[in-house]
Amino acid sequence: MAALMQTLMEELVEEILLRLPPEDAACLLRASLVCKPWQRILSNRAFRRRYREFHGNPPMLGFICNVECANHGIIARFVPTASSCLPHDDRPGWRALNARHGRVILHRMPRQSSPRDNDFLVWDPIAGEHWELPKLPLHPYYTSTAEWNVSVLCATGATCNHLHCHPGGHFIVVFVGKNDSKMFSCVYSSQSRAWNRLNSCQCCVPFLGMAPSVLAGNALYLPCQGIGNQKEILKYDMATHSMSVIDLPPSASLYPRHSLLTTMENGALGLARLRGSKLYLLSREDSPARDAAWELSRVIDLDTLLPADEHYFTVRNDMVGSADSAGIIS
């Protein structure tokens, strides 16, 4: 048979290559070596964009974890999945705090001191790039006892599907601190390469932990998780850069870690609660009311999904993370 397929017009070759499975990252690489025209198609930016759109959420290429180490104290580590083409990557001395839209925010604190002594680093483990952030701006509320949390997100906002915003796109970092009775915040923009939008308000949460925030709609939600039976979530509105408090469902608690904030498939704020072997997913519509109702949206029976071991749920039932859209399990 003549080499008919080789004469196929570029448009149709593209339709074929578009359907190569994203789970096997090596597949596209191998295809690019078949001939020059295929290589040209596969390296074309428009094709890569189409490929990401066609396959929706990108496959999981790896995860981030913090590893204790005798030499460096802590190491933020990128662990690639089996099918991914990426090497292990370590950031010795840095601790990963939050990950979203393909980027991770890390911090390094040389000694116990004020948040201003922190070094912050934003890391794109897929592209292997990182950006050191300047020191936080001077603020009278910063002291060694200040509690704080920091989040990274794409700068494009709610209109972005996060399939094309990285690498190369701009990001912002939101820092929120609490000192005695004051809350304060500021925002770093990779575009202006500076911290700005300094803001402060009277204290609205009793405790601000370092648990990863959740992005839902156009707001960041910070679980005030750490000590005691906290019932509050801090909401940071990305449009107005204002802070407010919302309540957890009456019977839920973020401590101990049997509940976890998450983003629902429709983009609303969600709460995953583990009870026995059942995972309850509650959803909350975006309402300015502090006590807006949470509604049960789904119950997942883990018994049918996990190995049938009657001790499993009693031994280890902490929930540690959830998959963020187009991001990294944090």
Next chain:
Amino acid sequence: MAAPESGDGNNGAARMVTLISSDNTRFEVEAAAASLSQTLQLTILDGGGGGGDGIPLPNVDSATLSKVLEYCIKHAPAAANGGAPNATAVDRAELERFDNEFVNIDQSVLYSLIMAAHNLEIEGLQSLVAKKVADMIKGKSPMEIRRTLGFPDPTPEEQAEMNAHMLEYGWAYE
């Protein structure tokens, strides 16, 4: 060559159109099935293809057109339901089974089909054949892909590039 079955013989009201292949074979088919082709849909909406006229398709031979229409007739009811949100799991499974068998064919026919689907703008068929070819090449090395698709042997220059690539990206070939 006989025209394919036009579907429900009891439904005398179903509008029929005639398609004429490049080798002058006439195919009578329900308008709903032919309308899976975006190209034909416009002509049919304008009232073309009926009576003794027929719509000439100079780029599609009779063997390929017969195969294309087999696909269209099978998929027309689901397409009429607008993607068939009310289709049962059994219906969907049946279509899937049909699709899998449908593309289990010689590569030259796959080639003709994807060209015809492209010319006639039958999105589902183009997608089905493209997926089949993608399945044929996934998991294969560049050389195996070339052999599978009947490409001629690589030039020494292409071969050297492949070898260098394998050395650099050994993980991609494990």
